[in-house]
Amino acid sequence: MGGRVNEDLIKERRKCTFDIKELTHIIDCGEENTIKRKQIDNYILNIKELWDDVPEEYLSHKERYENAIKKAFIVLKVLRQLHTGNIQITDHRTPTNVYSIQDGIFRNVNPLLIHIGLFWSTIAAQASTEQQAEWLQPDSSMIGTYVQTELGHGSFIRGIETTATYDSTTDEFILHTPRLSAYKWWPGGLGNTANACLVMAQLYINGTCHGLHIFLAQIRDFDTHKPLPGIKVGEIGPKMGFNTADNGFLGFDNHRIPRTNMLMKNVQVLRDGTYVKPKHDKLTYGSMLLTRVTLISDLAYQLSKAATIAVRYSAVRRQSPIKSNEPERQILDFVSQQHKLFITIASSHVYRVVGLWMWNSHKRVTADIHEGNMGQLPELHALACCLKAISSRDASALVEQCRLACGGHGYMMASNLPQIYAYTTAAVTYEGEYTVLLLQTARYLVKFWRLAAEHKPLPQNFAYFEDYIKKNFEQWRNSPEGIIEGFKAIVAGKTKAAYDTLQCNLRNGREFEEAWNMASVQLTNASEYSTISRNDIEALQSRYEELLALIRPNAVGLVDAFDIRDEVLCSTLGAYDGRVYERMMEEASKSPLNEDVVNESFHKYIRPVTMKNKL
Numbered sequence: 001m002g003g004r005v006n007e008d009l010i011k012e013r014r015k016c017t018f019d020i021k022e023l024t025h026i027i028d029c030g031e032e033n034t035i036k037r038k039q040i041d042n043y044i045l046n047i048k049e050l051w052d053d054v055p056e057e058y059l060s061h062k063e064r065y066e067n068a069i070k071k072a073f074i075v076l077k078v079l080r081q082l083h084t085g086n087i088q089i090t091d092h093r094t095p096t097n098v099y100s101i102q103d104g105i106f107r108n109v110n111p112l113l114i115h116i117g118l119f120w121s122t123i124a125a126q127a128s129t130e131q132q133a134e135w136l137q138p139d140s141s142m143i144g145t146y147v148q149t150e151l152g153h154g155s156f157i158r159g160i161e162t163t164a165t166y167d168s169t170t171d172e173f174i175l176h177t178p179r180l181s182a183y184k185w186w187p188g189g190l191g192n193t194a195n196a197c198l199v200m201a202q203l204y205i206n207g208t209c210h211g212l213h214i215f216l217a218q219i220r221d222f223d224t225h226k227p228l229p230g231i232k233v234g235e236i237g238p239k240m241g242f243n244t245a246d247n248g249f250l251g252f253d254n255h256r257i258p259r260t261n262m263l264m265k266n267v268q269v270l271r272d273g274t275y276v277k278p279k280h281d282k283l284t285y286g287s288m289l290l291t292r293v294t295l296i297s298d299l300a301y302q303l304s305k306a307a308t309i310a311v312r313y314s315a316v317r318r319q320s321p322i323k324s325n326e327p328e329r330q331i332l333d334f335v336s337q338q339h340k341l342f343i344t345i346a347s348s349h350v351y352r353v354v355g356l357w358m359w360n361s362h363k364r365v366t367a368d369i370h371e372g373n374m375g376q377l378p379e380l381h382a383l384a385c386c387l388k389a390i391s392s393r394d395a396s397a398l399v400e401q402c403r404l405a406c407g408g409h410g411y412m413m414a415s416n417l418p419q420i421y422a423y424t425t426a427a428v429t430y431e432g433e434y435t436v437l438l439l440q441t442a443r444y445l446v447k448f449w450r451l452a453a454e455h456k457p458l459p460q461n462f463a464y465f466e467d468y469i470k471k472n473f474e475q476w477r478n479s480p481e482g483i484i485e486g487f488k489a490i491v492a493g494k495t496k497a498a499y500d501t502l503q504c505n506l507r508n509g510r511e512f513e514e515a516w517n518m519a520s521v522q523l524t525n526a527s528e529y530s531t532i533s534r535n536d537i538e539a540l541q542s543r544y545e546e547l548l549a550l551i552r553p554n555a556v557g558l559v560d561a562f563d564i565r566d567e568v569l570c571s572t573l574g575a576y577d578g579r580v581y582e583r584m585m586e587e588a589s590k591s592p593l594n595e596d597v598v599n600e601s602f603h604k605y606i607r608p609v610t611m612k613n614k615l
């Protein structure tokens with residue numbers, strides 16, 4: 001759409017007091033990454049076949065999938081070209097990767113997301129060198145997915161019922177779905193797209209269960225794409241979002257795979273059925289750990305999209321004067337609106353920085369694990385659980401806040417805010433449900449509180465538990481250091497309260513698991529523990545309002561610095577030029593209900609009723 005940029009946005013950009021490009025480079029971790037990102041954006045976004053004539057909301061469930069799969073294979077081809085050209089596109093240090101552009105191309109989810117993101121990365125992390133050499137071929141026929149969750153079990157994966165039984169006479173595993181609740185249910189791309197999968201199953205050798213292991217299984221013929229004998233596979237139906245992801249179900253009827261199809265980097269089953277244990281019990285859960293870490297950055301990016309849309313719209317939208325004799329004001333001038341939006345910008349930066357830090361920590365800990373040192377794994381797991389849970393919950397709440405901040409127009413699909421919300425809120429559940437993950441972190445904290453309570457030595461990271469017990473916390477100070485101290489006090493107080501309840505339940509004769517369940521609200525909820533006083537809260541509130549006023553002239557600059565192209569934002573409300581009403585009218589004209597001046601239903605159903613007495 002051509003035309004002038006909205007006057008209010010022009011003024012906002014003039015008001016900005018910092019160098020927008022400089023912030024963009026900081027977000028991208030350096031100017032060279034910004035340049036690379038823009039090159040990839042240009043390259044991919046210029047592929048005409050990736051753009052729709054009809055907005056995808058008007059397509060049927062089947063058409064949506066077919067349209068998405070067409071695009072997915074164009075993107076896959078480009079990915080392979082870029083990879084061959086040695087362009088690193090999957091480095092999550094920066095948004096310099098193809099994932100962010102996909103948001104624009106698919107306006108939803110790439111049906112190959114799990115193939116690209118989880119299938120290959122799990123093979124790379126958990127398959128032996130020989131297996132990798134065989135499976136990780138650039139021209140592989142495999143289109144895979146990650147198949148873990150079952151109809152009956154998602155959170156409690158030890159309860160998974162699919163079995164893989166070793167048959168030493170044929171040197172094969174027999175994959176089997178013993179009952180309805182054991183059907184795999186949810187995996188992305190499983191419904192129609194994948195011809196292979198990594199399946200999580202209980203390993204049985206000579207009648208002994210060795211727990212969960214990952215197996216590579218072909219499920220469809222590479223040539224005809226028909227399900228192999230003994231495989232029942234299909235799609236699970238429409239969802240709140242993710243409707244292009246063909247999430248699927250899968251059942252095995254004594255399906256045989258070679259022994260060498262178990263992922264054997266960390267654990268092995270030998271030809272004679274000997275089981276060689278892994279160095280750490282939970283290395284099999286490594287893919288979940290990695291995805292939880294990457295999700296933090298992804299959620300930061302979703303927040304930056306929502307903030308960009310809502311802030312630009314709020315600069316363009318005028319509604320009601322503040323003083324009665326004044327013209328109507330930009331809704332961005334209302335302090336309550338600033339409160340809704342600026343926190344979203346800030347949260348995006350927070351999770352971007354934390355996501356980057358976690359990504360680097362993951363790299364470091366993985367390198368240690370390769371050297372046989374598992375020492376840092378529990379802490380990384382505890383952090384990943386907590387941060388994935390909190391970032392997804394915050395992101396979905398804030399995206400919804402941005403949608404509401406756009407009033408009625410935020411309810412339109414063409415604003416793209418409903419789709420961003422549907423995408424973001426799914427992350428609260430997948431890759432570990434919110435409460436379940438918080439309880440994993442609580443388990444870690446309680447362990448160290450027990451040491452503190454028993455006056456045993458604590459690692460440096462937990463020294464503040466001891467400070468709390470000795471009442472060494474300083475009075476609240478309104479400064480970054482003071483805020484960190486305040487958070488430490490909250491964590492220590494919260495952990496103490498939960499630990500005390502746990503101990504009390506145990507003294508009352510409860511078994512540990514039951515006592516834990518009874519304390520679980522305290523284990524997950526924030527508590528009142530703080531060194532902050534009522535006066536401090538009032539001082540903080542007025543400081544906060546001062547800061548909102550300080551940010552106000554820079555609000556548009558701050559979201560411009562996210563540097564998200566209109567083709568990726570896909571929003572009538574958030575485009576760079578701010579021509580909101582023109583875009584809304586243009587989008588409305590695409591509705592199939594506007595194709596005929598009089599819809600045929602009028603003659604069939606309306607007219608016979610409204611004209612009845614007049615005929």
Ligand SMILES: CCCCC/C=C\C/C=C\C/C=C\C=C\C(=O)SCCNC(=O)CCNC(=O)[C@H](O)C(C)(C)COP(=O)(O)OP(=O)(O)OC[C@H]1O[C@@H](n2cnc3c(N)ncnc32)[C@H](O)[C@@H]1OP(=O)(O)O
Pocket residue numbers: 113114116117118121146148149154155156157158188282285286288289290291294295298377378381429430431432433436440443444
């Ligand atoms: C790379 C690019 C990626 C791109 C993708 C981007 C976006 C994603 C987009 C779309 C979504 C698509 C996919 C979604 C996929 C999925 O959802 S896959 C399925 C995910 N499922 C889950 O996350 C299940 C959650 N449940 C669990 O993880 C476990 O059941 C749970 C940890 C809750 C409990 O496990 P359990 O075996 O019962 O453990 P225990 O209670 O016996 O013991 C706990 C001890 O184990 C330690 N531990 C647990 N997990 C880990 C781990 N991952 N790593 C290391 N350690 C772990 C834990 O600390 C306990 O230790 P202690 O006993 O206290 O010492």
Ligand SMILES: Cc1cc2nc3c(=O)[nH]c(=O)nc-3n(C[C@H](O)[C@H](O)[C@H](O)COP(=O)(O)OP(=O)(O)OC[C@H]3O[C@@H](n4cnc5c(N)ncnc54)[C@H](O)[C@@H]3O)c2cc1C
Pocket residue numbers: 114146147148149152153154155156185186187188242247426429430431432433434435436439520
């Ligand atoms: C969009 C989407 C994509 C997905 N993609 C995949 C995929 O590609 N591959 C795959 O294998 N799976 C996938 N999943 C499945 C996903 O991983 C599971 O849905 C998720 O792990 C939650 O498990 P659940 O559905 O069994 O929830 P449940 O565990 O049944 O949770 C229901 C409620 O019970 C509570 N609860 C459960 N256990 C406890 C406990 N111990 N203590 C306290 N409360 C508890 C939860 O907090 C929640 O409130 C996907 C899911 C979605 C929504």
